Amino acid sequence: MRRALVLRGAEDALRTAEKLKSLRFTSVVSPVLEFGATGARVPPGAYDAVLASSAKGIDCAGTDTEPYKALPLHAVGAKTAKGAVERGWRPDIVAGKAEAILPLLLARYPAPVHFLYLAGRDRQAALEAGLRGAGHAVTAVDVYEARAAEALSDEARAALAAGEIDVALHYSRRSAEIFLRLAASAGLAPQLGRVVHVALSKDVAAPLEAAGLSVSCAQAPDEAHLLKAVAALL
CATH class of the missing domain: 3.40.50.10090 (Rossmann fold)
Structure with missing residues (x-):
């Protein structure tokens, strides 16, 4: 079964993982943003x-x-x-x-x-x-x-290093930028070219493309269209 890297917060990622099952993907979750109240x-x-x-x-x-x-x-x-x-x-x-x-x-x-x-x-x-x-x-x-995570999850680093990630889902420009930085700090930048990257919009795709990666974009900026773009690549 294919493996998808889901870079959302844990709660949202679980919902996405359930949807990916219908596309015959197992999910590797690695939140790159951690949300919290400011107290304002x-x-x-x-x-x-x-x-x-x-x-x-x-x-x-x-x-x-x-x-x-x-x-x-x-x-x-x-x-x-x-x-x-x-x-x-x-x-x-x-x-x-x-x-x-x-x-x-x-x-x-x-x-x-x-x-x-x-x-x-x-x-x-x-x-x-x-x-x-x-x-x-x-x-x-x-x-x-939204605070930037300090590292990719252990599972994500291991799967990327082994070339076991087939597709990565990107939901925001900031999270894409953080993902690139965390992957580079883990020495995994060369492995990213083996992954199919799917972005919610052209704006989200911009930093990935600037890093030399090939990116597919959803036709509309919502998860339903993002998953349609994933399905279209199968």
Whole structure:
């Protein structure tokens, strides 16, 4: 059976591993990012709506958000919306990515309003910039952060060294960059050329391609299309 290297956090990686079984892959899990709460407090404010682009934002905000649960919550991604429901929120607008939710928000709020954004420390600025550019106020609170792992897992290093990894799945540009650095520090950079690399988007693929690796990209930036790209390579 083929082996896939899954570079997500442990919880997400387990779900991905189950999906890979249907493609006849066993998974080698090696999280390159470790997520945790920053401890940042949500400042009291006269907010009109709440934004979350990750379920981690909902989880890590803690009890500071209790006064705002009656407000509309707008979520990037079905997983974020599901996590919000489990925490007692009632999601309103839900879209698959920041670029998709922005025009929906601008249509919903033609006049300036104040958004509370439960955010990660490392994030793309498009959503906030688009809202502020339309005259809205955005209070972004970095309630969680992704810390780089110090090494690949023992299983991943052994499998790469033995040439036993057939495909590696890459979900973010930052995680791809960290993966390359960790592989190099373990002396495994030469082995990466034997692996089929599949990236969530062209942006994610960029550092891999810069390292001279051949990369296939998903046709849309979600896991379903990422796995379709893996299946297409079989």
